[in-house]
Amino acid sequence: MARRRPRWYFSFRSPYSWMAYRDLMADHRDVAERIDWLPFWEPDAETSGHLEQAGISLPYVAMSKEKHLYILQDVRRLARDRGLEMVWPVDRHPRWEVAHLAYLVADELGHGPEFIAAVYRARWEEGQDISDPAVIAYIAERLGLDPVRLSTACDDPAVREHGLGSLNSLYRDGVFGVPFFINGYEKFWGVDRLPGFVSSVRAGAA
Structure with a gap:
């Protein structure tokens, strides 16, 4: 079996993912x-129903007030x-499907x-x-892409299947x-683990 390529899971919702993206592209x-x-x-709800039918349970847990307040402070510090x-x-x-399915x-x-x-x-x-289809349409138009196709991706059954x-x-x-970063059997979670992932990928390439 061929080894899978190194990969990273990102989310438009997460400020930590945004910072990891900035670090990745800058350095x-x-x-x-x-x-x-x-x-x-x-x-x-629609996607959750399909996942449940397939026996897939995502490890998403609602955030407590205390964790939310900490993240507000932590993100400001990291951004600074x-x-x-x-x-x-x-x-x-x-409605996170709007932006993430448009990405696909x-x-x-x-x-x-x-x-x-x-x-x-x-x-x-x-x-x-970014849950507003009009925002996604504007972004698509600026990139020279079909604004209707991207802004309505969340309503396209084929794109939803891809999702x-x-x-x-x-x-x-x-x-x-x-x-979340993965290289082979090695996993790295969090923006502060990006350097370890980078080293692992570079070592494999060498």
């Missing part, structure tokens, strides 16, 4: 170009250490990295609501949070 672009980028999101200006978005009616379409069209960069910028630097495959992949990989 480890050679590794970024040699790994698979796979989305992680909290599924809506990186010299990043961030805006904490307000998710009034989050953009990736199939060969524009996955550009889409990721634009969505992270919209959410964490501009405070936009189920992505969630099944993270289930099989034992992913329980983001950012």
Whole structure:
């Protein structure tokens, strides 16, 4: 059996995933170009129903108030250490399929990295609501992609089927949070584990 490529699971929702993306692209672009980028999101009721039928249970746990308050403090500290200006978005009616399934379409069209960069910028630097199809349509248009196709990806049965495959992949990989990096049998969870993952990928390449 062929060994799977190194990979990292990211989420547009997570500020830690955003910071890992910034670190990866700023300091480890050679590794970024040699790994698979796979989305992680909290599924809506329709997706959850399909996962349940397939016997897939994702390890997502609702966040406590205490953890939320800690994350607010921790993220501000980490952003300051990186010299990043961030805006904490307000998710009034989050539907994470909107952005993450649009990513799958953009990736199939060969524009996955550009889409990721634009969505992270919209959410964490501009405070936009990426669950709003109009925001995704605007991003797609700026990238020269079909705004209707990307903004309605969450309503396309074929794209949803692709999304189920992505969630099944993270289930099989034992992913329980983001950012999550895997190289062979080695797993690295958290933005502070990125250097170890980078070293592991580079050692394998050497």
